Every structure is written in C-alpha cells, then in structure tokens.
Amino acid sequence: MPKTLLGKVSAMAGIAILCVITIGVLGINRLDALRNSIMESSTLADQALQCVVAVDRADTHFKTQVQDWKDILIRGNDPELFAKYKEQFVVEESIVQASLNDALPLMKSIGLADGDVTRLRDAHRDLGMKYRAALNQFHLSDANAGKKVDALLRGIDRETGQEMERVTHTVTARAIELSKIERARAELSYASARDETLVLGALGAIITALISMLTIRNVQNSLGGDPAYAAHVVRQVAEGDLAVQVRVRASDHSSLLYSIKVMAFSLSETIRDVSAISESIGSASEQVSATANSLSQTASELASSVEQTSASIEELAATVGQNADNARVTENIACKSTSSATESGQAVAEMVRAMKEIASRITAINDIANKTDLLAINAAIEAARAGEHGKGFATVAVEVRKLAERSQKAAKEIGDLAAHSVGVAEQAGTLLHEMLPGIDQTATLVQEIAAASREQSVGIDQINAAVTQISQGMQSSAASSEELSATSEEMSATAMQLQEMMQRFRLKGGIHDTYAHRAEFKSPRPAKKKQARLFPTVLDDNLDEPVDDSKFTNY
Amino acid sequence: MPRQLDSAKTIATFHCVTFMLGEDLFGIEIGFVREVIEYEGVTPVPMMPIFVRGIINLRGAVIPVLDLSVRFGRGPTDIRPSTCIAILSLPAMQGGYSDIGIMLDSVCTVLEIPLSDIGPAPTLGTDIRNDFIQGIATVDSRFAILLNVQNVLSVTELAGWAQAVVEQHWAGDEEQL
Numbered sequence A: 001m002p003k004t005l006l007g008k009v010s011a012m013a014g015i016a017i018l019c020v021i022t023i024g025v026l027g028i029n030r031l032d033a034l035r036n037s038i039m040e041s042s043t044l045a046d047q048a049l050q051c052v053v054a055v056d057r058a059d060t061h062f063k064t065q066v067q068d069w070k071d072i073l074i075r076g077n078d079p080e081l082f083a084k085y086k087e088q089f090v091v092e093e094s095i096v097q098a099s100l101n102d103a104l105p106l107m108k109s110i111g112l113a114d115g116d117v118t119r120l121r122d123a124h125r126d127l128g129m130k131y132r133a134a135l136n137q138f139h140l141s142d143a144n145a146g147k148k149v150d151a152l153l154r155g156i157d158r159e160t161g162q163e164m165e166r167v168t169h170t171v172t173a174r175a176i177e178l179s180k181i182e183r184a185r186a187e188l189s190y191a192s193a194r195d196e197t198l199v200l201g202a203l204g205a206i207i208t209a210l211i212s213m214l215t216i217r218n219v220q221n222s223l224g225g226d227p228a229y230a231a232h233v234v235r236q237v238a239e240g241d242l243a244v245q246v247r248v249r250a251s252d253h254s255s256l257l258y259s260i261k262v263m264a265f266s267l268s269e270t271i272r273d274v275s276a277i278s279e280s281i282g283s284a285s286e287q288v289s290a291t292a293n294s295l296s297q298t299a300s301e302l303a304s305s306v307e308q309t310s311a312s313i314e315e316l317a318a319t320v321g322q323n324a325d326n327a328r329v330t331e332n333i334a335c336k337s338t339s340s341a342t343e344s345g346q347a348v349a350e351m352v353r354a355m356k357e358i359a360s361r362i363t364a365i366n367d368i369a370n371k372t373d374l375l376a377i378n379a380a381i382e383a384a385r386a387g388e389h390g391k392g393f394a395t396v397a398v399e400v401r402k403l404a405e406r407s408q409k410a411a412k413e414i415g416d417l418a419a420h421s422v423g424v425a426e427q428a429g430t431l432l433h434e435m436l437p438g439i440d441q442t443a444t445l446v447q448e449i450a451a452a453s454r455e456q457s458v459g460i461d462q463i464n465a466a467v468t469q470i471s472q473g474m475q476s477s478a479a480s481s482e483e484l485s486a487t488s489e490e491m492s493a494t495a496m497q498l499q500e501m502m503q504r505f506r507l508k509g510g511i512h513d514t515y516a517h518r519a520e521f522k523s524p525r526p527a528k529k530k531q532a533r534l535f536p537t538v539l540d541d542n543l544d545e546p547v548d549d550s551k552f553t554n555y
Numbered sequence B: 001m002p003r004q005l006d007s008a009k010t011i012a013t014f015h016c017v018t019f020m021l022g023e024d025l026f027g028i029e030i031g032f033v034r035e036v037i038e039y040e041g042v043t044p045v046p047m048m049p050i051f052v053r054g055i056i057n058l059r060g061a062v063i064p065v066l067d068l069s070v071r072f073g074r075g076p077t078d079i080r081p082s083t084c085i086a087i088l089s090l091p092a093m094q095g096g097y098s099d100i101g102i103m104l105d106s107v108c109t110v111l112e113i114p115l116s117d118i119g120p121a122p123t124l125g126t127d128i129r130n131d132f133i134q135g136i137a138t139v140d141s142r143f144a145i146l147l148n149v150q151n152v153l154s155v156t157e158l159a160g161w162a163q164a165v166v167e168q169h170w171a172g173d174e175e176q177l
Helices: A005-075 A079-109 A115-135 A145-153 A156-223 A227-238 A256-503 A511-522 A537-544 B002-010 B155-176
Strands: B013-021 B024-029 B033-038 B052-058 B061-066 B084-091 B097-104 B106-114 B133-139 B142-147
Touching: A005 A079, A005 A115, A005 A145, A005 A156, A079 A115, A115 A145, A115 A156, A156 A227, A156 A256, A227 A256, A256 B013, A256 B033, A256 B106, B013 B084, B013 B097, B013 B133, B013 B142, B024 B106, B024 B133, B052 B097, B084 B106, B106 B133
Parallel strands: B024 B142, B061 B097
Antiparallel strands: B013 B024, B013 B106, B033 B084, B052 B061, B084 B097, B133 B142
C-alpha cells in the first residue's frame, strides 16, 4: 500500500475505475445481447410486416384486377378503353404475381407453411390464363360481348378471392402473434438485463462507498480533522492567532493539524523570542544611538583639539625650519672656521719654521761674534807679545772685542727673542692644533644638528600630514557616528515596528501554561528524536526556572 | 783707557788672559799664551794620565790638550759652545819651548792688573794646590785666581804622571797575565 495520500487516493480511484470499467463492460455486453435480440425481433417483425404487406397488396391488386376485368367487360367495346383496361388488367396481374412471389420466401421466415401461397399463386396464374382465354371470345363489335364473356367466367374469381383473404388473414394473425412473442421475449431480456445491471450497480456502489470511506479516512488521518476545520485553524493562524486551540486526537502525532498545532506553538515561542529580542534590540539601538552621539561629540572635540595641535605643529615646523636654516649657516661658518684654523695652523707652523731659521742665522751671527771675540783676544795677545809696539793694535783689538761682545749680546737677545717667539708660536700652533679637532667636532655636530633639523622638519611634515589625516579621520568619524546615531535611531524605530508587528500575533497567555503545553508535545513519543528538535534546547533549559513575566507584558 | 795706559806705564802690572773654568775666574800670564782657538774636538790618546784629554793638530804641530779641571782634582770639563783651547808655550827642559793646550770653559778678556791689586795665595778657601796659584786678584769685585803655569803644567811632573800611568798599566797587565 503506498504511503502518501496521493498514492492512496490514486490506488483507490484506480480500484473504483476498474470497478466502473468492469461494470461498464458487463453492461455493454448485456446491451449488446439485448440489441441482438431486439434486432432479431425487429427483423422478424419486419419480415412479418413485409409478408403481411405483400399478401395484402396481392389481395388489393387482385381486387383491382377483377375490377379491371369487369371494366373490360362493361366498356370493352370501345377499343381504346379495351386496350387501356386490358393493359391495366395485365399490370395488376403482374403486381399480384410479384407480391405473392415476394411473400413466398417470407412465409418460411415467419414460421408459416408456404404451401398456401404457392397454391394461391398457381391458382391466380390459372385464373389469369382463364381470363385471357375468355377474352379471346370478346369481340369489339359485339355489343353483348361482355355479357357473353362474363357468362363464361362468372364466379370464377370467388374462390381465389376467398383464398386470398384467408391467406391474408393467416399472415396477419401470424404477424400479430409474432409480435406478441417478441414483445414477451423483449420483456424477458429487459428484466434479465435490469437485474444484472442492478446487481452490478449495487456492487459498484458498495465498492465505491468502501473506497470513498477509505479515502476519507486517509485524508482525515492526514489532515487530523475535517478539511474545513483545518482550513479554519490555518486561517486563524494566518490571521496571527497563535493561541488557537487545535483539536486533535490523543493518538495523533503525524497529521497536518497536529503539525499546525506544533507549528503554532513553535511560532509563538519564536515570536516571543523575536519580540524579546526586538525589545532588546530597541534598547540596544537606543544605547548605540546615545553612544554614537557622545562619540560624535567626542570626535568633534577631538577634531578641534587635533586642529589646534596641527596649528601648534605648523608653528613648530616653522621653528624647526628656522633651526635647520641656522644650523646650515652655522655649519657653513664652522666649515670656514675649520679651514681658517687649518690655514692658521699652517701659518703658525711656517712662522715657527721662519723663527727657527732666524735662530739658526742668529747662531751663525753668534758664531761669527764668538770668532771675532776670539780673534780680538788673540790680537790682544799678539799685541801684548809685541810689547810697546803693539799698544795701538791692542786698543783696536779691545774695540773689536767690544764690538764682538755687542754683536754677541745682540745676537743673544735676538736669539732669546726668536726662541721665545718660537715657543709662543709653537704654543699657538699647539693651541690651534688642539682647537682643530674641536672645530671639526663642532662642524660635525653642527652638520648633525642641521641633518637632525632637516629630519625633524621632515618628521614634522609627516606629523603634520598625519595630524591632517587624523583631523580628517576625526571629522569623518564624527560624521560616521552621526550617521550611526541616525541608523541606530532607524533601527530603534524598526525594532518598534517589529514589536508592533509581533503584537499582531495572539499568543497563549501564561508562560507556565506554555511550558506545560510543550510537555504535552514532548511526552508521548520520547523515542522520536525528530520531535525534540522542534523546540530550541535553550528553552528546555529554562523549563523549570522562574520567568520574568514583565518581559512578556506586551503579549 | 788712555788714562789707564798712562798709569800702566808708571805702575807695574800683571798682564794676563782671564778665563772661566767651572765657576771660577782664572788668569794666566799673557807671556805664556800663544793663542786661543775654538774647541773643535780632540783625538784621545791611550795610556795617558786622565788629565790629558787628547791631542790636536795645530797647523801641522801635534799638541797635547790638558784638562785643568781634572788637574785641579775636579770632574772633567764639560764641552760647551764657548769651550776654547788656549795654546801655551812653556819652556822645555831641553831648552826651547813646548806647546801645550789647555781646555777653558770660556775665555774672558786680556787684562793688565796692577800688582797692588794682587794678593798672596790663601792657605785655605780653595781646593787647588797652593803651589799652582801665583796670587789672587780682584777683578770687578770678583776673585780671579792667577795660575802659576809652570807649576800647574810642570812638564816633569806631567812626565812622572805619564810614567806612573804606563807602569801601572803594565803592572795591571802583568797581574792579569
């Protein structure tokens, strides 16, 4: 047996259709038989009627023939009329013969002996022969020819006529009888067909009723109740009445109505949650709005602070730029000082060299003076040895000695001065030499300061750019937070709308009632895990906890 | 000056060459001094008394140079720019003269000192032997020791010294052998 309703109903409809087809086939068979019977009857009746008609026509035309005969006899002196009536007579005679010939095969069909008709035909032919033979006696010129011929054949037609009438009567009677018989047979056929049809109809009705009952039961089992009731419940649910009481059988755990009941419960739980969530979303969005507002304010304040900072940094940048320029100038000066000091050192060294040369020259002078002194002494000695003659020479020697001494003294003074100058110059050189590294260091430091100032300048430019970016960021952040505020207000409104929409749903009153109600779903089939999945586990955990009713005041 | 010359004519004088040796001012009678030359180094001579500094070549003549400081029992004379050698002509034992150089720290001047200004050699106050000193003169408020050159540079004594040294040397050698 198929599981689905469609399958079930289809199977049942199939069975019903089979039954109907069987009944139809049987009925058609019956009707066929009936039709055959009726056709048979009607053929028989037809034949009977044809036979009757043929016999009757033969009778009628025989009478017309006899009449024509009499017309010939009476008015046959006129040749024109004679020919006319004779022709009519022949025609009538042939019609009678043909009619009797027609009737002959039909007689057997309708169950009568054809002997009577054969005899009648033969008799009529003989009669015709007799008439013709008699007519040969008829003379047109004889006025009493008719009477003479008549006298020859008077009463000859009476027997044939009587026979004709008798046959007609027999045939008619037979036809009537046949009709009666066929009617009776038709009645019988009808009764049998009616009985069979009744039986088949009753069977069909019973099967259809059974199938209908099964179908209805199936549908009812699937729906869990009357479709109209189901429609009513669904309409109520559709209108938002989730508190609708759905009547289902205690054992029903699979029908549509049961599912609708579960759905309504589940929906109401969901809507409860949705409502709570929308409420919390509303409050949260209000908080977000407040936060966004304060954020916006803070961002604006920050933006103004950042602008102040930016201004300060620009001043700082100017100062640092000036510092950098000063450092560059100082650097140049220091470089010049270094070169000047180096040149000074070289000059001093040259001076020292010159002084030393002077000193060496002075030594030469001193040497010369010493030698002169010595020469003067030797001269004095020579003068002394020369005695009285050397007196004048001695005086010259003394003068020369004095000059030499003065030269010595001057040379010594110059030498002292030169030595002193050399010392001073060397000291100056040393000092300059000592100064050089200092100046170099100063120049290096100043260069470093200049470089540092340039880097500072670059760094401050970067800071300035960063601060500008921060300022822009702050402004956009302020704008964004205002947008956020607006959005959260919109969200709050949306949450309110959602709450209003949720209020459209009518939920079951008490929360405990709801949970008790849920137990009703849970208990019957603990084995079926599918059932348990219908309900969120979170709610199961809360089953025994007291619930804050204030959260649900809106419902 | 002319006045002094005038006075020199009348008054007996000690005509001398003054020089510095160490810290002291000395004078030598000018008659013994032939000339004064610059010190240009000496060639040391082995096996000579320690006061013989060496020999020099003076215009082809080999002249021994004595260190008076050593002769006076002091340390050897330091060589300075002003160091000179005074060439003295001393009467030799065989007659004639022998030239001897003496090292001076510096030569001062040629003086004629009145004999009245010359005192006798002191018995104490100087470490120079008395027989070397001819007298003490005061020159420019300073004492000048006037040397008795013949004693100071007694050739005999010097020769004795030399002999002693040679003997000592050989003796040392023998002892060593």
